[in-house]
Amino acid sequence: MNKKILLTGADGQLGQSILRESSKFPSFTFIPTDQHNLDITNPQEVNSELDKIKPDYIINTAAYTNVDSAESDYDTALAINSTAVHNLAVECKKRGIFLVHFSTDYVFSGEKKEPYNTHDKCAPLNVYGKTKWLGEQAINTIAPQGKIIRTSWLFSIFNRNFVKTIIEKASAHKEIRVISDQLGQPTSAHDLAYFTLFSILQSKNDKMDTIHFSNQGACSWYELAKEIVEEYYRLNLLDYMPRVMSTSTNELTQKATRPAMSVLSTKKTEDVYNIVIRDWRSSLSDVLITLSFSRMK
Ligand SMILES: NC(=O)c1ccc[n+]([C@@H]2O[C@H](COP(=O)([O-])OP(=O)(O)OC[C@H]3O[C@@H](n4cnc5c(N)ncnc54)[C@H](OP(=O)(O)O)[C@@H]3O)[C@@H](O)[C@H]2O)c1
Known part of the structure; x- marks a missing residue:
């Protein structure tokens, strides 16, 4: 018999990628559920959905993800990213659901x-990161079966x-400014979605x-923006090649402080699942090609 997966946050970026x-x-x-039919911060709603569906797995992609808004909206971010996650973990443990x-x-x-390795010390700099870290700790304390995938x-x-x-921006302006002093790993939600289902x-x-899942290769937002613009231009989707200018975090007024270097080591994931995760440039190229098809329709 087919295994049932209850997907939360299904209208979000990763939720839609998983459905794809x-x-x-x-x-x-x-x-698939999203907050209009399953608000994960409502324990009664969650319980009655679990009674009705009796899922084998919950994939929780629901989250408060606006990093800057979270700075002035701590209670909501905490409710979604931590309290609701605690409740999901309790129910998963009680009902034998894989989370x-x-x-x-x-x-x-x-x-x-x-x-960063999975066991490195966590010390989030912003509200979003803190509430996500609290969510992780809640799950680890309750310890249902499952996985936390950092991306x-x-x-x-x-x-x-x-x-x-x-x-x-590139379609509207000849020059765009992008931060060059924050380093990370762009990750295709499509690759992550496939890996998530494969890992289950x-x-x-x-x-x-x-575990960690990110595409291979580190870069700055500036380098990522340059690659996007150049590839999009190569695909003949821009009439001109906009200039991408580098700027620094200090010159921008972002509400939330972000880590200067947040590259994740994926060695453990690649070893355990015997996979090779591809480079972000290759995944980016796929996404740009798909976006270009939808522009032609
Ligand atoms: N996006 C990134 O760059 C990134 C990076 C690292 C980790 N992550 C993590 O990856 C996961 C997926 O991110 P994503 O980019 O797919 O986020 P997303 O696009 O913002 O999707 C999150 C979804 O959750 C829904 N949601 C919010 N509150 C809810 C509630 N109370 N009950 C049920 N659903 C609710 C949102 O609905 P509304 O839109 O209506 O609020 C949205 O559809 C999250 O755990 C996030 O923290 C994301």
Whole structure:
């Protein structure tokens, strides 16, 4: 019999990417939900949905993800990223449901000079990172079966994200300014979605564990923006090649402080699952090509 996956936050970037990959995993039945029909901060709603569906797995992509807004909206961010996650973990433990949850490179302070390992000390710099870190701790304390997958700098064909913002800016302006002193790993939500479902297929009775999934290769937002613009121009989707100018964090007024270096080591993930994660440039190219097709329609 097919295994049932309850997906939360299904209208989000990763949620939609998981649904897009779902046809490659015919042994799973997906029950997509988002906050209009399953608000994860409402324990009664969660319990009655779990009673009704009796899922084998929960994939929790629901989250408060606006890093700057979170600075002045601590209570909401905490409710979604931590309290609700605590409740999901309790119910998963009680009901024997396998929980897959996502966290972020922003749990780290960015002081390290090398890629962060899963066991490195977490010391988030902003409210978003703190509430996500509290969510991780809640899961680890309750310890249902499952995985916490930390990822970074997601992009995809869905919703608003950095790649789509740069395309918009490049289409409207001849010059754009982008931060060059924050280093991380752009990650395709499509690659992460495929890996997530693949990893569930491999799972047996896994004890809760934290792993990292990001595309290979580190870069700055500036380098990422340059690659987006150049590739988009190569695809003949821009009439001119906009100039991408480098700027520094100090020159911008971002509400939330971000780590200067939040590259995640994915060695453990690649070893455990016997996979090679591809470079972000290759994944970016796929996303830009797909976006260019939708522009032609
Ligand atoms: N995006 C990134 O760059 C990034 C980087 C590192 C880690 N992550 C993590 O990856 C995961 C997926 O991120 P994403 O980019 O897909 O985020 P996203 O696009 O913002 O999607 C999150 C979804 O959760 C929904 N949601 C918010 N509150 C909810 C609630 N109370 N109940 C149910 N659903 C609710 C949102 O609905 P509304 O839109 O209506 O609020 C949205 O559809 C998150 O755990 C995030 O922390 C993301």
